Amino acid sequence: MAQTAASAFWQFSLDLYARPHVSTLCLALQDKHGFDVNLLLFCLWSAQVSKVALDSSEISELLDRISPLNDNLVHPVRSARRWVRLCIAGSPETDPAVGLVKVYASLKAVELQSERQVQxxxxxxxxQTANRDRTTQQSAASANLCIYRQVIAAPDAAAVLLSQLVFMAFAPPIKPGVSLT
Known part of the structure; x- marks a missing residue:
């Protein structure tokens, strides 16, 4: 059975996010520089699939289209989840906040499903990219993330993290037991 674009993108995201340091980088870009993790992942996936760079109008359109989902669903759920996590962390085990552990797990699941809707x-x-110039996956990904950074006016400091993200996304995974020396 052929995989839909949405499920292929979701699987790509799960696989990439599970790689060492990728989640940390994505969350730093989100929390410190205002990037949307799903759009970061889309920029990488799109480059992998099509080897075509997006332009600034496409990035802007993508941001506009996902903004209602983010503003009304993802961000409020994430905010609630983070608040509950702080309540749990700051409470003794006998405190009523212990019951919040289930709420936290539920919010985390809802947040993940919300993220999937954005994706x-x-x-x-x-x-469709049939009539566009093709390049390498890494070049397209770098261009996509550079343009995304420009569109949201993220600081130059974000460029280093974006470069690391591209490297991690397109470097072959290291097999267990294989030495790099």
């Missing part, structure tokens, strides 16, 4: 929307906005 589904992004995948649905993928454009």
């Amino acid at each position: 589904s929307a992004l995948a649905g906005l993928s454009r």
Whole structure:
């Protein structure tokens, strides 16, 4: 059975996010520089699939299209989850906050499903690239993230993290037991 673009993008994201340091980088870009993790992952996935760089109008359109989902669903759920996590962390085990552990787990699951909805929307906005210049996956990914950084006016400091993210996304995974020396 053929995989839909949305499920292919979701699987790509799960696989990449599970690699060492990728989640840390993505969250730093999100929390310190204002990037949307799902759009970061889309920029990488799109480059992998099409080897075509997106332009600033495409990045802006993607941001506009996912903004309602983020503003009304993902961000409020994330905010609630983070608040509950702080309540749990700051409470003794006998405190009523212990019951919040289940609430935290539920919010985490809802947040993940919300993120998947954003990814589904992004995948649905993928454009046909048949008549566009192709490049390497890494070059397209670097260009996508550079343009994304410019569109949201993120500081130059974010460029280093974005470069690291591209490297981690396209470097072959290290097999267990294989030495790099």
